[in-house]
Amino acid sequence: MLKRFFSALLAACLLPVYAFASSATSPQEIQIKETKMVIGENYVVYPQLDGMKDAAIQQKINDDIVLSGDVTSHILNLSTLQNSSWGLKVSCSSYMDDFIFSTVLSAKGKQPNGRDGQSNVALCYDLSTGERVKLSQIFMDEEKAVTALEALAESALEGELSEYVERGQLTPLPKDNFYLDQNGITFYYPSDQFAYVSGYGGACQFFYCELDGLLLSDPMGLPVQMRLIPQKRSAQEQKTLIEAAVKAGQLPCTPVMLGQAMTELVETYRLVRTPDAFPGGRYFVMEAPELREILLISDAMVETYDHSVLEGIQQKRGELYGLVMGKSTRADWEAVLGKPESTIVFSQSMAYDYNLPVGQSDVYHFGDYELRLHGDADGVLRCVQLGK
Numbered sequence: 225m226l227k228r229f230f231s232a233l234l235a236a237c238l239l240p241v242y243a244f245a246s247s248a249t250s251p252q253e254i255q256i257k258e259t260k261m262v263i264g265e266n267y268v269v270y271p272q273l274d275g276m277k278d279a280a281i282q283q284k285i286n287d288d289i290v291l292s293g294d295v296t297s298h299i300l301n302l303s304t305l306q307n308s309s310w311g312l313k314v315s316c317s318s319y320m321d322d323f324i325f326s327t328v329l330s331a332k333g334k335q336p337n338g339r340d341g342q343s344n345v346a347l348c349y350d351l352s353t354g355e356r357v358k359l360s361q362i363f364m365d366e367e368k369a370v371t372a373l374e375a376l377a378e379s380a381l382e383g384e385l386s387e388y389v390e391r392g393q394l395t396p397l398p399k400d401n402f403y404l405d406q407n408g409i410t411f412y413y414p415s416d417q418f419a420y421v422s423g424y425g426g427a428c429q430f431f432y433c434e435l436d437g438l439l440l441s442d443p444m445g446l447p448v449q450m451r452l453i454p455q456k457r458s459a460q461e462q463k464t465l466i467e468a469a470v471k472a473g474q475l476p477c478t479p480v481m482l483g484q485a486m487t488e489l490v491e492t493y494r495l496v497r498t499p500d501a502f503p504g505g506r507y508f509v510m511e512a513p514e515l516r517e518i519l520l521i522s523d524a525m526v527e528t529y530d531h532s533v534l535e536g537i538q539q540k541r542g543e544l545y546g547l548v549m550g551k552s553t554r555a556d557w558e559a560v561l562g563k564p565e566s567t568i569v570f571s572q573s574m575a576y577d578y579n580l581p582v583g584q585s586d587v588y589h590f591g592d593y594e595l596r597l598h599g600d601a602d603g604v605l606r607c608v609q610l611g612k
Contacts, residue, residue: 254351256318256325266305268298268314271327276351284354285325293329293345297336310334319405323449324357325349326404328412332424342424344412346403350446359399361446362409362439369438370397373411377428380516380541389426391419397428404450407477408432410513420511422494429513431477431542457546462560465545471591475610477542479514482593482610486522486529499525502577505535517541519579521611536611538579544608547597554586554603561588561597568596581606 253275260269270293276282290296298314305312312333319326326348335341348357363369374395381394398417403410410429413419418426432439432452439447447453457465469475473482480489486508493512500507501524508520508529521536522529541549547557558564564586575582583600585607598607 254320254325256320258316261299261302263302263305266302266312266333268295268302268312269316270295270314270329271316271318273325278354281351281354285349288349288354288356289327289329289347292347294331294336295329298331301334301336305334310340317403319403320351321406321450323351323446324404325351326357328403328410341415342419343415344401344425344427346401346410346412348402348404356400357404357446359402362404362452363435364438364440366399369435370399372438373397373428373430376430376434377411381426381428389418389420391415391417392426393417394428407514408434420494420496422511424494424511427513429516433543433548434541454543454546459560462545462547466561466595467590469545470588470593470595470610473593473610475537475539475608476545477514478518478537478539480520480534480537482534482537482612484534486520486532486534489520489534490529499529500579502579507538507579536609538607538609540607544597547605547608549605549607552605554597554599554605557586557597557605564588564597570598585609 255274256271257274258269258271260267270289272286272289273282298312301310302312310333312331314329314331316327316329326346328344328346330342330344332342333340335343349355350357350361359366359369374397377394377397382392394413398411398413401412403412408429408431410427412427413425415425420426433454436454439453441453442448465476474480489510490508493510493515496509496511499522500509505521505524506529508522510518510520517540519538519540520534521538522532523535525532539549543549546552547560566587568585568587570578570580570583570585572582580598581600583598583603583606585596585598588595588597592612594611596607596609596611597605598609600606
């Protein structure tokens with residue numbers, strides 16, 4: 225019924241539809257196809273699965289994306305915008321592995337309620353059943369996990385972003401609006417609960433290493449099957465992975481690469497405030513949840529960043545192939561990388577200038593880039609920084 229109604233709606237709207245196969249595939253040879261409808265500068269893009277062996281499960285997922293993602297309402301709004309001052313841009317980001325398909329539909333402009341705004345609908349499906357994934361399939365104790373994540377969200381977001389939030393109620397956690405990918409889990413808040421002054425709805429992302437002790441450990445459960453629980457690696461394996469990442473100008477779990485244009489990064493991840501200056505450069509704080517407590521570094525620009533590129537990444541949460549922020553010690557990273565080539569001692573004033581705790585940074589070089597592992601006064605890893 226839903227499929228017939230949706231097909232009729234598309235025909236009535238006389239909208240062009242284009243399907244784009246993404247690069248995301250699995251051993252089942254499933255494809256994520258993006259259906260796109262465009263009128264002028266406005267558009268609606270949403271994902272549909274294709275190629276599943278079980279056609280009934282595939283249809284179940286596809287129908288629910290349309291229904292739960294308010295796709296029909298967005299298309300109706302798109303078709304009635306005409307020459308009005310309203311705009312509408314609905315985009316999607318998706319992830320798929322052997323076990324789950326996850327997507328988030330982001331809508332900016334005329335909302336289904338008739339108001340102008342921005343909203344995010346996150347959907348995650350079990351590919352074996354077509355059902356929406358529940359937090360009870362991810363965490364050993366859902367209630368305990370939610371309480372822990374709410375506390376972590378408040379401590380992480382309130383201090384740094386309090387001045388740049390229009391609405392900032394971080395509890396309750398939006399338990400039914402989450403997105404899973406290879407790096408972590410992201411919860412998207414209703415815009416009337418948590419939103420930035422930019423108008424974008426708020427979200428909070430947690431790397432899997434931040435969920436230590438909370439993830440379901442059942443061998444047949446999703447976290448084990450998806451390898452969400454951090455794997456133990458030998459020191460040599462860790463060093464090989466770290467060296468390859470640094471040479472490529474990247475850090476694991478971060479979606480950016482050294483050398484990218486800052487204009488491109490700001491457009492994609494949205495600048496929270498005017499970049500902060502430090503000796504020799506500037507820090508960019510971004511709204512995007514995947515860059516929480518991860519600062520992007522550019523040159524010491526005089527006025528604008530129009531011609532600036534990403535020259536450094538300062539990461540204060542997550543891990544570097546088993547070297548975990550807040551847990552690993554200097555002895556741990558020396559066991560993997562050996563003695564540092566040099567060490568920079570940060571006094572209180574110097575630490576303030578560089579946005580780091582008092583302590584010291586151990587410096588290593590791989591290829592054209594420099595890796596700094598910063599330990600606090602007790603030698604505990606607090607920051608990983610990649611730069612030229």
